[in-house]
Every structure is written in C-alpha cells, then in structure tokens.
Amino acid sequence: MVHKSVRSNTSNSQKSDSCASHNCHQLNISIQDLETGKYLKNLTASVTITNDPLFAFDNITIPNGDFMIVCRFLDQGQHQVIVSIRSGKLCIGVSLIQYDHSMVKFGK
Numbered sequence: 001m002v003h004k005s006v007r008s009n010t011s012n013s014q015k016s017d018s019c020a021s022h023n024c025h026q027l028n029i030s031i032q033d034l035e036t037g038k039y040l041k042n043l044t045a046s047v048t049i050t051n052d053p054l055f056a057f058d059n060i061t062i063p064n065g066d067f068m069i070v071c072r073f074l075d076q077g078q079h080q081v082i083v084s085i086r087s088g089k090l091c092i093g094v095s096l097i098q099y100d101h102s103m104v105k106f107g108k
Contacts, residue, residue, distance in 0.1 A: 025101070027069045031062060031085055031093070039065025040085075043092070048082040049099075051075055076101055 029047075031040045043062040047069055049055040055071050062085075078100055085093040 024070065024072045027071070027081065027099075029067055029069070029083060031065050040092075041065055042087070044086045046084045046086075050080045050082075 027047075029045070031043060031045075032038065033040055041062070041064055043065075045057075045060040045062055045067060047055075047057045047060065049069075049071060051071075052075050057069055060067055060069075078098060081097040081099050083093075083095045083097065084091060085095075
C-alpha cells in the first residue's frame with residue numbers, strides 16, 4: 001500500500017570538488033508529508049537511476065527527512081530517478097522523478 005500524501009522533492013548540484021569528472025552530480029531528496037508539510041523521519045530509501053550503467057542505492061537511512069545521492073551521469077539526456085520510501089518493512093511511498101542531464105560547456 002502506498003501512502004498518497006508522501007512527497008519527494010529533488011534538487012541537484014555538481015560536485016566537482018570530489019569527482020574527477022564534471023559529470024558527477026549530487027541529488028538532494030526531501031521526504032515530506034503533503035498534508036502537514038513536515039519532514040518524515042526515521043525512514044529507509046532505495047533509489048534507482050536509469051543510466052548506462054544502471055545505478056542502484058539500497059537501504060539509505062533517512063533520519064530527518066533529507067538525504068543525498070552522489071553519482072556519475074555518463075550519458076546526456078533524460079534519466080528517471082525511482083525512489084522507494086519505507087518505514088520498517090512497509091512501503092509508504094514511491095516516486096518517479098524525471099531528471100534532464102545536459103552537458104555544460106565551460107569557456108569558449
């Protein structure tokens with residue numbers, strides 16, 4: 001059963017300081033209750049990102065409603081970020097996020 005009032009938001013930023021390539025990105029994800037706006041706590045997440053290769057992150061602890069993923073996007077274009085949120089063994093939310101990765105050219 002999926003709880004209908006759980007929302008996940010994502011934002012991204014480049015992490016050039018910790019990655020050798022400019023294709024490394026940090027995805028920041030927040031989990032909130034839609035009715036109250038409060039961040040949900042003490043959850044676990046699994047995240048899959050469509051890319052070549054496919055990236056999968058399991059059993060991510062979410063103590064305060066926010067978590068992040070750092071991964072390398074090898075391919076330009078549209079990617080899907082699939083987020084599954086669990087409280088114990090119960091799935092309380094699934095979110096599909098469209099992510100557009102375009103190469104950024106620096107200089108002339």
